[in-house]
Amino acid sequence: MSQWTDTIRQISGVDPRKCMKCGKCTATCPAYDHMEYHPHQFVDMVTTGRVEELMASKGIYTCLTCFACVERCPRSVEPAAIIEAVRLAVIRQQGGNHMTPDQIPGLLDEELPQQAITSALRKYSKGG
Amino acid sequence: MTYSYFPGCTLKTRGKDLDTWGRASMEALGIHLEELPQWQCCGAVYPLAKDEIGSRLSAVRALAAARDLGTPLVTLCSACHHVIKRTNYDIRHDALFRDRANNYMAPDTAYQGEAQVLHYLEVLRDHVGFDTLAKKVVKPLTGRKIGAYYGCLLLRPSKAMAFDDPENPTILEDFIQAIGAQPVFYAQRNECCGGYVTLEDPSLSQARAGAVLHNAAAQGADTLITACPLCLYNLQKNGGKLPVVYFTELLAEALGLKEVPV
Amino acid sequence: MQMNQEFKPTIVAFCCNWCSYAGADLSGTNRLQYPANVKIIRIPCSCRLNPMFILRAFQRGADGVILCGCHPGDCHYTTGNYYARRRMTLLFSLLDYMGIERQRTRVEWVSAAEGAKFAATMNDFVDTITKLGPNRRLEDLRCKSE
Amino acid sequence: MQRIGVFVCWCGSNIAATVDVVQVAQALAKEPGVVFATDYQYMCSQAGQDLIGAAIKEHGLTGVVICSCSPRMHETTFRKTCQKAGLNPYMVEIANIREHCSWIHKDKPTATEKAVILGRAAIAKVHLNAPLTAGTSPVTKRALVIGGGIAGIQTALDIADAGFPVDIVEKKPTIGGKMTQIDKTFPTLDCAACILTPKMVDVSQNEKIDIISYAQVEKVQGFVGNFSVTIRKKARYVDESKCTGCGLCTEKCPQKKVPNEFNLGLDTRRAIYIPFAQAVPKVATIDPDYCSMLKSGKCGVCAKVCAAGAIDYKQQDELITREYGAIVVATGFEPIGMDKFDEFAYAQSPDVVTSLELERLMNAAGPTGGTLLRPSDGTHPHTLVFVQCVGSRCDGGEKGKPYCSKICCMYTAKHAMLIRDKYPDTEVYVFYIDVRTPGKNFDEFYRRAVEEYGVHYIKGMVGKVTPQDGKLKVQASDLLGGRQLHIDADMVVLAAAIEPDKSARPLATMLTASMDTNDFFTEAHPKLRPVESPTAGIFLSGACQGPKDIPETVAQAGAAASKVIGLLSKDALTCNPCTAQPDELKCNGCSSCENVCPYGAISYIDKPFRGPNRTTLIRRVAQVNPAVCQGCGACTVACPSGAMDLQGFSNKQIMAEVDAICR
Secondary structure, three states: OOHHHHHHHHHHOOOHHHOOOOOHHHHHOOOHHHOOOOHHHHHHHHHOOOHHHHHOOHHHHOOOOOOHHHHHOOOOOOHHHHHHHHHHHHHOOOOOOOOOHHHHHHHOOOOOOHHHHHHHHHHHOOOO | OEEEEEOOOHHHOOOHHHHHHHHHHHHHOOOEEEEOOOOOOOOOOOOOOOOOOHHHHHHHHHHHHHHHHOOOEEEOOHHHHHHHHHHHHHHHHOHHHHHHHHHHHOOOOOOOOOOOEEEHHHHHHHHHOHHHHHHHOOOOOOOOEEEEOOOOOOOOOHHHHOOOOOOOOOHHHHHHHHOOOEEEOOHHHHOOOOHHHOOOOHHHHHHHHHHHHHHHHHOOOOEEEEOOHHHHHHHHHHOOOOOEEEHHHHHHHHOOOOOOOO | OHHHHOOOOOEEEEEEOOOHHHHHHHHHHOOOOOOOOEEEEEEOOHHHOOHHHHHHHHHOOOOEEEEEEOOOOOEOOEOHHHHHHHHHHHHHHHHHHHOOOHHHEEEEEOOOOOHHHHHHHHHHHHHHHHHHOOOOOOOOHHHHHO | OOOEEEEEEOOOOOOOOOOOHHHHHHHHHOOOOEEEEEEEOOOOOHHHHHHHHHHHHHHOOOEEEEEEOOHHHHHHHHHHHHHHOOOOHHHEEEEEOHHHHHOOOOOHHHHHHHHHHHHHHHHHHHHOOOOOOOOEEEOOOOEEEEOOOHHHHHHHHHHHHOOOOEEEEOOOOOOOHHHHHOOEEOOOOEEHHHHHHHHHHHHHHOOOEEEEOOEEEEEEEEEOOEEEEEEEEOOOOEOOOOOOOOOHHHHHOOOOOEEOHHHOOOOEEOOEEOOOOOOOOOOOEEOOOOOHHHHHOOOOHHHHHOOOOOEOOOOOOEEEEEEEOEEEEOOOEEEOOOOOOHHHOOOOOOOEEEHHHHHHHHOOOOOOOOOOOOOOOOOOOOEEEEEEEEOOOOOOOOOOOOOOOOOHHHHHHHHHHHHHHHOOOOEEEEEEOOOOOOOOOHHHHHHHHHHOOOOEEEEOOEEEEEEEOOEEEEEEEEOOOOEEEEEEEOEEEEEEOEEEOOOHHHHHHHHOOOEOOOOOEOOOEOOOEOOEOOOOOEEEOHHHOOOOOHHHHHHHHHHHHHHHHHHHOOOEEEOOOOOEEEOOOOOOOOOHHHHHOOOOOEEEEEEEEEOHHHOEEEEEEEEEOOOOOOOOOHHHHHOOOOOEEEOOOOHHHHHHHHHHHHO
């Protein structure tokens, strides 16, 4: 079991062992086609200690945080919280930021709401 | 009747239509929305990590200010509502977070979750009443077929948000009926539009927005309404031809406050 | 506070035969742990608990007393737990009056199916009493003169 | 001074692994009054019981303490043992050192110390025990069965077969229950109606069985052998003795738009109706919510067409009070509501149905005459998606149930198989988490659905159903295939979890029968007494105790009947001698005890007492009827003068236990 398993459980406050592997999270996930690993695999990989593989995956930035998996999970596992915890485990490492403030001007367009930029920065960087 | 009001950053800039018509309509319905003095960003995104205290503090600050004023705190932007409502839920249900938040901020009186957070729509439903609203409509939107787009943030997770049935909500449809239009029910109304990754993965945003708009159009909607600036942006930019507007715009039209666009 | 590490409180738990005693049995069957400080006395119904028993326990050195009965509405004898609830409310004021900390007596409803709740309740109660420290012992002066 | 024997049981390693039993016996041997103490591997075994008996005789024991498992387990066993050895059975006390000690502690010295204290408390109590003699009470030789589904029917038939009269109370207008709505039964595929309706006829023709339909239990008093039950027979506005069941009224009634609950609202019925052709009793019932005669006094068509003159708009609810010796609960189950699961679009599309609704859509007596048609447009469906475990196996309370509903895997396999058999042009998908088929010929049945009938079983769950363009767009996971599936389905069938009938909870309160957190009735012992409630005289039959399929229900129904027969065969029952007793010298006749007694066991008599100087004083004192007293002890605490005490749990005994624990 990797040391990360406990870290992820701590950050997310979720117990992945409650998962009964029904796959409803993955069935309901609107970002499925764009993900390397899928919600039920996130949960399983955290349980079985394969967190480093997850941390190396681009898929952790694809989660839409739409809470559909959280709402529909029959076992209150909250896959979205686990995905965010893995993302944070990466970002909190030195040089782990996925986004920096100087990238922002290039992403802007006229209509983009401020809230999108603020939230992206907060989600993807340390201490954002 | 006066309520505290938290507009949030976007409603002051890109999302002015949501704010302007929202306020004007409430005035017309006899409710004054008093902007919270010196409000700061809500935090923009609710952190799912249990150990992130700092990013929830600005929401606690707004909540404590509303508590001090003694009036319910009304929000309009879905994102602000989500962050503030969930933070209030955490304060009420997570003793560790409550203690730590109060330790950080050291307010005169510890904030214990006393404030009541209401979404604008909840004020319409529970305080004004859709029946009363219907009576005050001067230009009913008769003949319009409008689809409600709820998105994610208002409804989920239902335990903390307690806004409406998370799978079969009706508040926006009841609203549409109250302003004289015909609501169009479609299953994708509570599915994600993909707005969250609009910077990260535009192709995913496009796929999602397309699915939502296609389903709404297939069920006969001529317009979609939303309460979320990011959804509006994303559905307009990445979606299709179906017009998407803020629900407050149609409210203002129905109340005769806003010119009906030709 | 130093002595708290050493302090092992004596706790008497009165359990009604039909729900809570069975709930305690179930927590045993499920091997759910709670401290050995808790000693259970079986009574037919929570309404059998005479408040005198609690005072007697405090006289004899108990640090905490807990009464467990069927959930309101589920009493085997229909209304016994309602009587118990009312009597205990009165006893609580008496204990307040006497200066015995409120946390030292507790009433909980535990059904026969709630083994986990029984264990959790006992863990929590023992924890509370341990933090409170030893009880100020009530004394029966009649016994002293003997 | 008592002469007490202490017997410490090892319970194999259950106790002995964590409690040093030898040390416990040695420590307790030093307690005052203890003349003998020993330990043994299995005290409840024949050898163990013999050991106790021999010790009683050899040492002239007057009291016995057994340190063993819970008294709820073996108190009766050990009381009998002592009785055989000539000791009063109520001179036995059990110290529970298994459930309350060895099983909940890991540290041996700690557990041993606690076991000694528990033993000491039992010794202290037994010092104050007094021999008690149980009285007897008579048995009313009639049984009540609550619920007229297959469980209630089978129980009633079996009891009646043994010669005892039985009443069935059914809340619906007809008996038959859920099984009447089912089309075929697994795993044999025989038709439910063909095996159920003959039994319903048997019930109606059995002289020993009285069906009280359209009725509910309103009040239960008394105790085992002597229940008095009040039943409210609702007004059906039709005289049951006159109605011939011809059905003319149900054809002529002008109110045609009443949702037909028998077909789960998939079609309509009239305001006066007979639920289905084989109903028992076959009598019409007027639905007061829809009958315009009852609502506004206008109409009266049914009365006009009824040749038997059976219609009676003025009929009132009737209260029936009867005496019973035993009560059987057979209240059954309901599928849970689907309103919390609208990701499956149940509220949005009529083509999303529950499995029970599908039964009606496939039944020859159903709304479509047995042809499977889409409820939305009456067309033939080509693609069907079954979703398993909807609301079963959920964590977190509000949304679903934590348990497996047990029957869904099999009926879904049955549905899938029947559809593929009858309509080979269909594609049938079943989304499952696990396929659970323990049961005779069950797994073989499921495999046939896959192998012979080509049903697509996919491990995964459906996440979202989107009605669009006349189709149901199903988004699901295929976990073994590692993909997200998108299926355009014509119908979606939800295997809704089952829950106890809503009437069960208030009934349990009336019966003082315990329930678990899911509102299933609790059995007296989960393994050894599965058809009895912990409340004496109350028996459990069918799904009210837990999810069950038909064969299991019938088996349990028969078992409950045999327990009832065993009870009703007795002429008298031994009463619990642990009853309240007043000390007449202390009693001041205040009535406090009488007011709190839930059984009305306390009355007052004027009794002569000797006064000073040879005078006689007449005083009003309490008197307890030991046959009625159940021994709760409410009166003992209510008594202001401390006159009332409970035998077997006296104030002194409990105080002695407190003292021993706090010593």
